[in-house]
Amino acid sequence: MLKIYGHFMSMPTNKVRLCVSYLGLPHEYIHVDLQGGEQLKPEYLEVNPAGRVPAIDDSGFKLSQSDAINKYLCALSGPSAFYPQEPQEQAIINQWADMGSHHVLPAMARIFFNKIIAKLLGQEPDEASIKTGESMLERDLPFIDAQLQDNEYLAGDKITLADINLLAALEPADMCGVDLAKYTAIAKWREGLMKQEFYQSVHAHFAAEMAGD
Ligand SMILES: N[C@@H](CCC(=O)N[C@@H](CS)C(=O)NCC(=O)O)C(=O)O
Known part of the structure; x- marks a missing residue:
């Protein structure tokens, strides 16, 4: 049985879940x-x-790094529109997936750590780091919003691994007071995904996990 190890406050964990x-x-x-x-x-x-x-530990096969894990999970699941094998289709998905993992997630992580986690750890928030995170988002979100104005999903008209990465990277936005409403296409895309069963079923566990059940 595939085992996934994680923590509910970890954005990379959420990406895999x-x-x-x-x-x-x-x-x-x-x-x-x-x-x-x-x-x-x-x-x-x-x-x-x-x-x-x-x-993860898949019957003795152990792997870390959320992006490597997710590509392994896609390979296990078999080729599909979510992560196709055709080189150029896959490359475009990787491009947008990396945008989520390497730009949006680190930006949001600065804000999330300093606004939420630091308090839990009894540390002083680093306001400069929050500002840097906000500037990073202000640089990339307009570009992502433009892509979603023209496409239903990041890589075109179907949901792909790239959408999962961005969805997980934006997860703490509401908790951190990051207003996504001005990015109208991102807000609409996110609202649509958050209603879907795959998202709801992960989130159904969060309250119990936070309560330590
Ligand atoms: N690049 C890694 C990041 C993993 C990572 O930094 N995980 C954090 C939680 S978000 C962690 O386990 N921190 C515990 C520690 O550093 O002791 C990935 O995408 O999986």
Whole structure:
């Protein structure tokens, strides 16, 4: 059985959970207590020697890094419009997926860490880092919004892995007071995805996980 290790406050974990949910692959989700340092205990280092989430253990095959994991999950699931094998179609999806993973997620992570996580850890928020994160979003979101004005999804008219990456990267927006309403196409795209079963079924678990059940 495919095991997915993660934490509900981790955007890369959320990326993997949304992907596995969309693909409908049977799996077991295992919460790793990052605050308690479980990621650095020998049992977890067996799964991911880098001591981070997410990671997977697929009947002994161990893998970390959310983007590598998601591409593995797509390969397990088989070729589809979500992640096709045709080189140029796949390359365009990778391009937009990387935009989510390497630009939007790090920008949002600065804001999320300093506005939410720092308080939980009893640390002072770094206001300069928040501002940098906001500037990073202001640089890239208009460009992404323009793409979604012309296309239903990031890579065209079908949902792909690229949409999952951006959806996960934008997840903390409401909690962090990042107003996405001015990006009308992004807001509409996001609202549509958040209504879908694959998203709802991941989020159905969040309240219980946050309560530690
Ligand atoms: N590039 C990695 C990032 C993984 C990562 O930084 N995970 C964080 C949580 S979001 C973590 O496990 N932190 C625990 C630690 O550093 O001890 C990915 O996409 O999977």
